[in-house]
Amino acid sequence: MKSVNDKRLVLIIICMTAFTTPFLTTSVNIALPTINTDFAVPDQALLNWLVTGYLLTAAIFVVPFGHIADRYGLKKVFVTGLVVIVVSSILCAMSSSILMLIASRAIEGVGSAMIFGTSLAILTSAYPLKERGKVLGINMAVMYGGLSLGPSLGGFITHFGSWRLIYAGIALYALVVALLASWKIADEGPIAKTGRFDLSGTVLYGAVLVSLILGLSSLQETIGVALFGLGLVLMAVFFWWEMRHTNPVLKVSVFRKNKVFMFSNLAALINYSANGAVAFMLSLYLQKIYGFDALTAGLILIVQTVLMAVFSPMTGKLSDRLEPRIVASAGMSICAIGLVLFAMLSPGTPLWLVVASLMFLGIGIAFFASPNTNAIMSSVEKSEYAMASSMVSTMRMIGGILGLGITNLIFTYFMGHAEIPATGPYDLLMKSIQVAFAVMAGLCIVGVGLSLARGNLRKAEATQIAHPIKKP
Structure with a gap:
């Protein structure tokens, strides 16, 4: 991207996206008591899954979608992620039960994973080395702004309106960003060589993260220790597999x-x-x-x-x-x-x-x-x-x-x-x-x-x- 204006537009689009996910997390946290009352949640553990389910799906899919972006283009995955956020946020706003809300939040995690796996790559591609720290810092500042505004703005919307309006607002906001991204970010096409998709590595990666995350969240219990141990074993298997695959979902060789x-x-x-x-x-x-x-x-x-x-x-x-x-x-x-x-x-x-x-x-x-x-x-x-x-x-x-x-x-x-x-x-x-x-x-x-x-x-x-x- 040679035009300064084009670079700045990319920065604006990526920063707009950087605000979305932290705001969603912190604004919804403040609304949990109201959600609990509205749905008369029978088990408080279900409320925790509103957060855990989102984090799990985002963590599991972020690396595979980064790999997919290399095969099909950063813009395609980035814009698709925004569309998934739009659809899942609408589903959240329309949820008729706590289970539907949890499922919709999990889908939202998938959309966030698409964004996490591509946004910094798009921003890094747009700016030369001597300017990257500055724009990455600006992007991070906006992300922290989302963290700061989430509780206060989410609390305001919940108090004077409804927690459903948080999701409705995010759906509209993400739609605007998706349209801007489709218009102003050009699709360079695939970056990596095509080849057989590493489905086994992807499944192993997901199993590692599910075991580690569930284990870490309950380390004080025997089942938590067992899950964490299983995660470490699966991690060793995953690394062994990735080092031998010709088109790995995670290039372990880069770390070495x-x-x-x-x-x-x-x-x-x-x-x-x-x-x-x-x-x-x-x-x-x-x-x-x-x-x-x-x-x-x-x-x-x-x-x-x-x-x-x-x-x-x-x-x-x-x-x-x-x-x-x-x-x-x-x-x-x-x-x-x-x-x-x-x-x-x-x-x-x-x-x-x-x-x-x-x-x-x-x-x-x-x-x-x-x-x-x-x-x-x-x-x-x-x-x-x-x-x-x-x-x-x-x-x-x-x-x-x-x-x-x-x-x-x-x-x-x-x-x-x-x-x-x-x-x-x-x-x-x-x-x-x-x-x-x-x-x-x-x-x-x-x-x-x-x-x-x-x-x-x-x-x-x-x-x-x-x-x-x-x-x-």
Whole structure:
């Protein structure tokens, strides 16, 4: 894409899409109590599947759809994903039962997987190496904006209208983006060589993620440990199969041969794991220990995502000038400081220190995420962009689930399976929070080492020319 205006239109379209999925997740979370009342849900576990079902399908299909995009074209899969979001959101808005809503959300996860596997690839193709960090940072800022606005805007729509209007609005919004993408993003056609589709690898990949995600979500139980163990065994089988397949769904060879790509993805997994349960633990701390209501606690937690949104474009641009390894490692170090401060929380910790720790974490994630994504996307060839885009989303989703799984395991160790009491004392809850944050801080320190170990990105890429996405 040679025209500056064309590049900017691509950026606008991808950013519009980046807002959709995080907004859907956080806005619907705030509406769960109302959904529960409307459908008179007989089992509260069904409510959890509104979130888990979406995450499962998105995680399972993101890599296969990245592979499919290489075979049939990035634009085709991207626009199809938006259409699936439109249809599934309409089905969500029209749902007559909790089971229909869960199924519709799962379909929405499939659409999101199509977008996750192609959006960063399209954006990376449109911009030269020297500008990628900046635009990836802008894209990430919009994503964090969706996370920030989701609870407040979703709560407003639910309170004054209906949770169904959230889905109706997303359907209309996604339709507009789909039309823009069809109009302004040209289809370059297949990138990879055609060949027999790796159906066995795709099934194995799905089985690995189902086992790991379900296992991580219930590590405190025997079945969870068994599922997690099964996932590790299946993962070994999957890697063995992929290394022998001529057209693998996941190019494992890239991890073996590309040090920057491998360590950047490992650093991402660690970072998202270390920060995946922060909102959960701080929400409990602010409401149970401090005595704030849910609205006040939510407003305090927004400090982190706002700073992430504000600083991401700046840090992304910084990674265009400095080695992403340096900027991302500095960000991970700042995250570690914030997590150490949280590990020192007590019932008497002043609120200003809680907010200051949140600010450390928000700035740290901003310094890590955009440069690290820049490193991942810029370390591979154009034929591997879709795979790299898929891995960015996979690390984020698996990391978040891993963080929650570790946290649940720690909480169960100290508190057993008993519910958190409505009134104090909260000594065991406080101890659980302190230990969990200490473990997460340790993870983050390990992540700093992995981030530094990736090596320098810009040895041969300094003169790389951007691959056009739209023909003149």
